[in-house]
Amino acid sequence: MPNGQIEGRLFIDGEFRDAKSGKRYPVINPADESVVAEAADAGVEDVEEAIAAARLFADTSDWATNRDFRKRCMVQLQEGLRARADEFEDLLVAEAGICRGNIYTHVRYMIEGMDFFNDLITAFQWEEDLGPNEGLGFKSDRRVVYEPYGVVGAITPWNAPFMTAIWKVHHALATGNAVVLKSAPDTPLTAALFAEVVKTDTDIPAGAFHAISSADKAVVGDAMTADQRIDLYHFTGSPGVGQRIAERAANGIRHSVLELGGKSANVILPDADLDMACGVGVAMCMSNTGQGCALATRMVVHADVYDEVLKRLEVAVGNMQCGDPNDPATVVGPIIREEQLKRIEGLVDRARAEGARVLVGGQRGERDGRGFWYQPTVVVDVDENSEIAQTEVFGPVLSVIRYEGDDDEAVRVANNSRYGLSAYVQSADEERAWAVAHKLRAGTVNINNSFYLSADAPFGGYGISGDGVEHGVAGFREYLRIKSIASPAH
Secondary structure (H helix, E strand, C coil): CHHHCCCCCEEECCEEECCCCCCEEEEECCCCCCEEEEEECCCHHHHHHHHHHHHHHHHHCCCCCCHHHHHHHHHHHHHHHHHCHHHHHHHHHHHHCCCHHHHHHHCHHHHHHHHHHHHHHHHCCCEEEEEEEEECCEEEEEEEEEEECCEEEEECCCCCHHHHHHHHHHHHHHCCCEEEEECCCCCHHHHHHHHHHHHHHCCCCCCCEEEECCCCHHHHHHHHHHCCCCCEEEEECCHHHHHHHHHHHCCCCCEEEEECCCCCEEEECCCCCHHHHHHHHHHHHHHHHHCCCCCCCEEEEEHHHHHHHHHHHHHHHHCCCECCCCCCCCCECCCCCHHHHHHHHHHHHHHHHCCCEEEECCCECCCCCCCCCECCEEEECCCCCCHHHHCCCCCCEEEEEEECCCHHHHHHHHCCCCCCCEEEEECCCHHHHHHHHHHCCCCEEEECCCCCCCCCCCEECCHHHEECEECHHHHHHCCEEEEEEEEECC
């Protein structure tokens, strides 16, 4: 960080400031429990000021209509983030425990993907003429117009704070909205650095972007979702919190876009290339220490290849490097906090007690008595209806379910979940894999060694995994209202 100082203050109406209460709280490094920095602990009064400034800006500026200026500002933002990518990476390792080996996806890949939305600012068809129509005795021309909602309340999670800030803050600003960002209590420093870039490297006007941090997510979150001056809520997190946001947004009939986690199935058909399927399967489960919403955490394996798959999993996961997130060879790093570590531990212990078998791992890790660690774990002989098969663990835990029968049975087991964020299918026969993919109830499906993630591909969930999409033209439109205007035809 510049001069060794890490910014942790609130960013409201173009200026950094302390919380009105003067309170701050420590941000803890999950690898060693050291204090990374302190962050401002916002209260309801700080939220009020941020929303008031955002509302005034949205109502009185030409940000929504001056697309050339907006695009210039968003290109500046992209360039500023790119110039400070190293700092963002350092912060993500320190405050979120994200491993160096996985960090490119979190930072630089996201920055490069900003091109798509930046280009849409001027390439998107903001107005569309439908032509004349005669009805009710009138001959009318009609025009469809897209307009930003106004003020967006963006709420991001701790497992990917930079990635989701790009998705929400950049996309909200690119579409002409003002945005109030509430970061997760564990990872406020990434949001503060994002605000530094906005302030020092761009011409984004004061009032367009605000960043709020708080040790208590409920107090600030409830203040935001109760405020009728916010028009759209864009949230990534748990289904329980997402449902609460949707319920509170219903007061005033405000829009919400929700990405709410998953329990994604990875279907291993009997003709799959097992070396590739297991390699991809392990990587897509253990990536980001298993703390990811679209990861392949349920492996649904045909009986004919079940034993062979288990042999490969035992070797791959048993030899997986777990430890220092700064080591590029590390795959599994720390768990975000003690509370989450206990939750993971309880899920695996109960699965074992209910008859599942722990093939690898299954207990806490240890590094000099500091930090929050859980061993890379494979739980096998899992009942498809058990808690471990139905609950998002959010840790380095792979559950393996055996099935017999045809591909429709594999689909049935894979779809036996309230979640539906992502899914995976492994087969040597691509046509067969596509047939299965079409039947899987998930917002994204990945065949063999492929992955959906890109700025132009819509990302959303079925079931309790969400409502609405991010990315792509469809994700751009989530931030826009539609208006139809009629005028006399000539």
